[in-house]
Amino acid sequence: MTPPTNLQSTLSSITSTSFSSEADRISARDALFECLRRVQSPWDIAWDQNWVNPAINAAIKTLIDMGVFTSWASFCAPTEKPITPSQLASLTGADELLIRRMLRAISGQFLVLEVGKDTYARTPWAKTLASDPSFAGMYGGFYHELNSQMFRTLPAYLASTSHKNPTDVNNCNFQFWQRDPNANMFQYVGTNPNLTAHFNDAMECHSRYNLTPWVDIYPTSSLVPSDKPLVVDIGGGKGHDLQKFLARHSSSHLQPGSLVLQDLPDILKGVPESLSQVDTQKIIKVQPHDFFTPQPASCQGAKIYFMHNVLHDWPDATARQILQTLAPALNKGYSRLLIHESLVTDEKPLSRVTVSDITMMACLAAAERTEEQWRQLVDSAGLKVVKIWRPVESVESIIEVELA
Template sequence: MSLKSSTPEAIQSLVHRITQAANNLATVNGSLQFESESARRELVAAAEQLLLAVRSPEENIFSIAQQPAQNAALRCAIALGVPDALPANGDSCSLDDLSRTLKAEKTLLSRILRACVATSTLSEPSELCYAHNAVSRTLLSSANRALLTLMYDYNGRAIIALPEFLQARKWQDAGSYRDCSFMLGSHTALPMWEYRDKDERCRETFDLGMESEIVAALSVGKAIGSFPFGRELVPIPSVTDNNKQHGLQEELTIVDLGGGHGQALQDIRADHPELLAARFVLMDVEAVILDAITAGLPAWMETVAGSFFEPLPAPIRGAQVYYLRRCLHNWDDAACGILLRNVAAAMDAVQSRLLITDMVIDNTNAVKEMAWEDLNMMTIGGIERTERHWRCLLGDCGFRIHKIWRQTPTEHATIDARLK
């Protein structure tokens, strides 16, 4: 019996969308480029929907189910060292030569390479000869290889363990930081971040993977989000004697809570020279602050050691801006509640604001990248939140959302929250 298209009535309209989106291509310096990122994403979305429409329902569901095997082939190629063994200039290399170079049995190696070719991860110019293509060349970067290794060895095991983990909980809750599917998948009693700190291989893979250009390529806009720091954070007038008595900050003070090695503050200051006179403060736990100082921090950046799960230290109370970049998605609502209430207690009701750069998932028809990322965060006890969820969480902790700064559905948004 022949397989029928999933939605044949949609095929013609999708072909029209693809044609229209392709019209947004322009020739720049001899190469085709899209007029905008949104135009490129429209073509990608239409092409993916066309593939789903043309395939039968059975083909679509089977394609989804096959993805673990595709990921395994990619991980095997990385572990074998295939990317570095192939000529970087695109010349082909025979199976015999690859087998000798990689010290891998030929039949076994050919099966792995065949699976990579089938998903366009490698090219096969002729029988039993292999070469780099545009996709596989991304694997020449050690940071890219580390990111994909991290995703398979740690995130992947946690994702595979997720159904078993949730079923054991009778589907009543998603777990927490100290009780999550990562621990089940990695056979450890340690949650993700503590495991990373104690396991040298995991730590090295994680740190190198976070330098990958893949992370940047998948994030539209800047890592600090689309918030216009320079335009919004106008100079603060001199404080009154009454404010001074309450320990409020006279100059514009931006505190990055849980800011790691201070990269976000450096990006903000570099992108907004009108804020050069502001006071920039990096707060994180003592071990991270010491690492940041050892690695080298600019003289203009102050540091404060502390945990945002405890009352904020006196030197940063009453600041104009408290910044949380990609922190809250690591924690469930209970943990975030503690954190947010600590921030609220340190804020001034008039001049302070809380900026949160994180994902804000659409309330309906969420884009797949965000839905998948939410499941990834679920494995370590975290969550990517919808706009409705953010409003409820912040409202319960004494905040109101003043504005959400976002340009596209897949971009990290910045929530500007004030005390109620």
């Protein structure tokens, strides 16, 4: 058995940059987590789940609201240096004792590093909170006004149904929580400005930090521009997936409007202005659209229709309706639908996929699907799977679909 001191020395030298590929990093992370579970006592696990996680999230949100992380970044520039609660209090105007208590809490989880008495250094996580506003947004309305509420009421809702697997988006945990049979989650998100922004932030971060870019999975270099839209991103939020396409491919080969971003009007508020900063040639056209209605005439016969984490929001019957509504827009033998989604493997599915599965259940009576379930769903809509593009250790795959 490795002596504890030797083990600690070995582990202390490992960082996220110690691996030659993202797949290797994820494999190591999962192995370390499995080891942690073996080392922890049952009480350790219960303590983490019931006290640590909610307490730390509360501390993080408070520090964000006080401007601690952004002020800390300014203090560190251009050379990284430690800081004290007293200095942060002077920078932010917040209470020094409150800052000290919050920093102690998150440093106990190694989110910042205590490098001396009352002195702290930033970690990559703390730096990202300062440099990426969307990352900080995940700790706001998305968590406190939606996810945590859904998980809190899920056990009671399931008990009220005699523990039946939920499949009706119009009669699920969301309506149970709202105590309103007519409540709709997407309407709730879209009409709450704080939550709308933070929901979009969370989706952007999920795409940026958690997922393999779709242009690294599907051979987008084979796509040839034409007089029709090249890619129509259905339910695309802030357009982060189309931005990945633009970053990969020269915009000189694309005409204005070659890429179309579609989502509900409430979700698209402010998006054209934000896109203009990265898309000066207006390659991306922003088009309000409800995917329960037929594609506009301008988007009929596109080469690629792209759905990223759209269908997992809906139970099978509704997902089938979405696919059947889209199908007439596809040109047989030319158009493709790319479904960028998680696949639940038959054995030892990734925890990120199974956690997402419970999230879908809690919010929308929906689910993540196995490969067989995806094939059945696609077939039932009059379409067929051409190929499943599945990178090693990726959370999501791309299911390539065409007209049957």
